[in-house]
Amino acid sequence: MADSDQVILTMKGISRAFPGVQALQDVDFNLRRGEIHALMGENGAGKSTLIKVLTGVEAPDTGVITLEDKEVQVRSPQHAQELGISTVYQEINLCPNLTVAENILIGREPRRTGRIDWKRMNAQAVDILERVDIGIDVTQTLGSYSVAIQQMVAIVRALDVASTKILILDEPTSSLDTYETDQLFSVMRKLKGQGTAIIFITHFIDQVYEISDRITILRNGKLVGDYDTNSLTHLELVSNMLGRTLVELDSVSKSRSKLVADGHTSDPVMQARQLGSTGAIDPFDLDLYEGEVVGFAGLLGSGRTEIANLLFGVDKPDHGTLAYNGKAVKKFSPLSSIERGVALSPEDRKAAGIVDELSVRENIVLAMQANRGWLRYLSSAKQTEIADKYIKMLNIVTPSPEQPVKNLSGGNQQKVILARWLATNPQVLILDEPTRGIDVGAKTEIQKLVVSLAEEGKTCIFISSELEEVLRTSDRIVVLRDQEKITELTGDEMNETLIMQTIAGS
């Protein structure tokens, strides 16, 4: 049924490297007229790089793009638009203070004797919106409408600016509720019926099955394959996305897991009861005990980071209670969490962890200094002593403690963040994707470190997209799906198959 003349776009052998990472390696992708094609993969799989290559943001190192049987080189986002490739991003690039009509037509406003003809502009906007069955007052400001409507206005604008043949929707549903998502889907179906090819990027598995015709899966910059949606099971999809790390790693000692499995003798360090935050994570129960590693398994957006943020006080819960060492937590803020002895190493170390310009020493003492209060200054001799201790302990490769952190490799930066939190001597350590984007050797080192910290009696939460890694380090695994804690697995239940089945919801 897939006639080759239906194919509108082919990308063949696309590779793209960034310093230190091979973001895309020999990836093929093809798209047909009038189909909704889901592009799936975890963080770092190469989805966004592939889209950037297609939209001219990045040039590929190798590879050929063929659009409607003609080989093209996409030079810039503007050029992509001229070619008929439009993108609508998750964060809406429109002006909320302007009216809906203006947002659709600005730059191409109808004019009469030099001045803007508002009447005609509004009428045109109504026409354009009617094509996708949206009837709203176009003279109201865009900001007065829901995110879904704004999203659709962005789509309509993209379609109207150029004669769009390919529409790329980058996580359009991540801030929409069910009703709004349905609205968006009906617009997508309408466009599909008109022959537009749509690339749909999302991490909601149910939505992929609801709307897409085909799925292309990427993992670690490589193509896993493309599939017809109704011939791929949920389980196959999840296992293809998560994959297995094929590299043999040093084994991590797990002798103590028996001790934990035998039952907890002490009271929990942290106890969450029906803790939740609307729109981020559904209410969940969670007990954390001394000396254990609790792994979080689930896809991106499943709620794993959201739980971490709640426990650390980055986000405030609107539901349930949290107790720390038996005492109810009243104040939710990172600072009060640090004072209690909870530490979080965030998912995106570039944006939320490392202070690039500061030295290794300064980065290490940062949290400790915050904990002591800024008035009680730590002498520089003392600071160097602490920095040296952790550089040795964690085996951080740096010429000197005075080296700016930005000059270190990813793995060593991650260790600096770990050192920062260890210096505050936390009781609970939450590690969100601590091994992302670092090489295999460094990964094992960090895994070992986590296990040894638990042996010292600390509680660790270990969050990772790589199932194997979670399995290797954790004593207990919390499985999450679509912003909901599904179950907890211990002992023999902790195997890849069962976890994947749980994530896939089958």
Add this chain to the structure above:
Amino acid sequence: MSRSFKIDRKYVPMLATICLFVAGYVIGAIQYPGMARPQTFFNLFIDNAFLLIASTGLTLVILSGGIDLSVGAVIALTSVAAAYLMEHTGLSSLIVIPLMLLMGAAFGALMGGIIHVFKVQPFIVTLAGMFFARGMAFFISLDAITITDPFYRTLSLARIHLIGKSFVSVHVIIAFVVLAVFMYLAHLTHFGRTVYAMGGNEQSARLMGLAVGRTKVLVYTLGGFCSALAGLVFSNNLLSGHGLYANGLEMEAIAAVIIGGTLLTGGVGYVFGTMFGVLVNGLIQVLIIFNGELSSWWTRIVIGLLTLVFILVQSTFASMRRRQASIKPARKRPAAASDGLAAPDTPPS
């Protein structure tokens, strides 16, 4: 039917100011019969024409998401430079006037260019511009210079009669022309809509393919032009130029723009509203004069409070809208739907 009675929420801040002005004036007129005389009303415009011109230019700057702190200093510089050229070089006012306007526009263009090219905060660049212009004014002359140019004097004394014996000055006509031109620019041209778009979200405006850089330079150019024009009106009113003139006037202009309903962060507001911001400022002064007992500093105190109130109201509005946007039913795909979809193609495992 009922639709025509509904007031669009976007007009609320401006309408509030208009009501405030009308109510204030009516109450004043009841209390002090002198205020009921038409001429008192027209004097409000005559006395504040220069502020209206400067504030109108500033409205566009603020709408674009910027700020211009050099307004008062450019007024002073223009007054001194114009007076010096007319009195000490013998140039005719017919040459000096366009020259000053050109200077103001060029000064604004330079500031806009620096802001755009070097990506510097407008606050910093126009602060530097403020010091520079004020310094230049004193560099030209430490003392006030009286202007004796015949055309300039004629212009200053010209009266345009309206109803009965009441009249307005040429300055008022100029101010209204500027206001009309800017209203046209803001609401009926692509340039004006780009200004609003930039004030709403500069990044988005750029991604929507709008000429952000060019617009930004033009906005400050127009701002500089208006400051220079306000400077000419100011010096024409007093028939002299001095580096001390219009000290801190930029702050009064900013207050007028905000009280007129424009959002300080840009993107929301109306040029027309600024006129009422200026009038409210003038009205308070008039009320104090008629009262005769209050210190004139009460004007500043009241304007300060009003500005604060308007900013607080606007930020409450903004956070209300944010909260409204974030409150939505908990996102949850119905489980049944997901099972239904999964069932046909998932083998029992």
